[in-house]
Amino acid sequence: MSNRPDTRKRLIGAARELFLEQGYAATGVAQILKKAGARSGSLYYFFPTKEDLLLAVLEDYRDLLWPLVIQPVFDRIDDPLERIFGVLDGYRQMLRMTKCTIGCPIGNLALELSGSHPQARKLIAQNFSGWTAAIEQCIVDAADRLPESADAYDLAQFVLTTMEGAVMLSRAYRKIDPFDTAVAQLREYFDLLVAQGTEWSRPRTPE
């Protein structure tokens, strides 16, 4: 029984991959067991229901958001606004590596399960809130370049909106173009905000 924590991890990892590739409802117990190399006894021991396994997958995503998604970008990039586009670029890389078949795992589960799985929905919202908080911090750090009217939380949520919509379109078209278009439009929006913020704080030219 010494490998129990390992089995639990393997089950979560297998479920994560299968949910990502084919969705939650389409994933069967047999597939999970096969991929994890586990027996049904272990599965039911750790996860009495399929939903329990789903919740563990979502908790994992939530706990790994900073170390795996955010921190590496923040370590690499100093400029707070460029950090935002660095985070977005991580999703572009995932799309590219998978030929636009896989984008944001949370987004998939959000649309499939929000209506029918209340506990999962709450964890999905927590994942979104963690992501938004990281982007909000970037915007707060760049506040001196943005117009005073710009709300950091609203802008951060708009960045998430853009990322999720862009991943969806790139998956539907099987092309990176819609993702790139959306990020370019978002950058244009930020550029206009920065231009407005700079305009406002520029000293008046002497008469």
Added chain:
Amino acid sequence: MSNRPDTRKRLIGAARELFLEQGYAATGVAQILKKAGARSGSLYYFFPTKEDLLLAVLEDYRDLLWPLVIQPVFDRIDDPLERIFGVLDGYRQMLRMTKCTIGCPIGNLALELSGSHPQARKLIAQNFSGWTAAIEQCIVDAADRLPESADAYDLAQFVLTTMEGAVMLSRAYRKIDPFDTAVAQLREYFDLLVAQGTEWSRPRTPE
């Protein structure tokens, strides 16, 4: 057999509602038959596979996009940029009416099926392209108010990106706020573009 076309329609309608409420994979044959009040013989006669029924649902959405989603807004609103926000408001109404459980039916299917169902994916992309074309027309009609550098197709695709991301977040949070935030940010972006366009085309003030 005189009611055959009617049975086909009822099957499509039942599948459309069930896919919308619970997703494609989670919807079983028995549920579809019960909701449509049809026998399995009719189902297999019209739709030899579940995917055939899915494709019929997606063709229906595509064919009904203009008469049901776009034209009513265009009839009601004349200003081309306000037409865009009128279309977005239709999705807001759907979210409100369903307590944020149902948003855009195409978006749901896009994330669930794009990776695994190539024919469905193509029809999903066609639905997105039809939607984008309607918004692009609005932007072309408002071209004299926008900067010359603004690309109508790219902007239209960004509107779709925003709508899909916003619907996802509102469903995940079960609140209309993320949708409203995204639309407000999109409007701010359009306002900045219009300000830039107007600035550019304004006659120089006499010295």
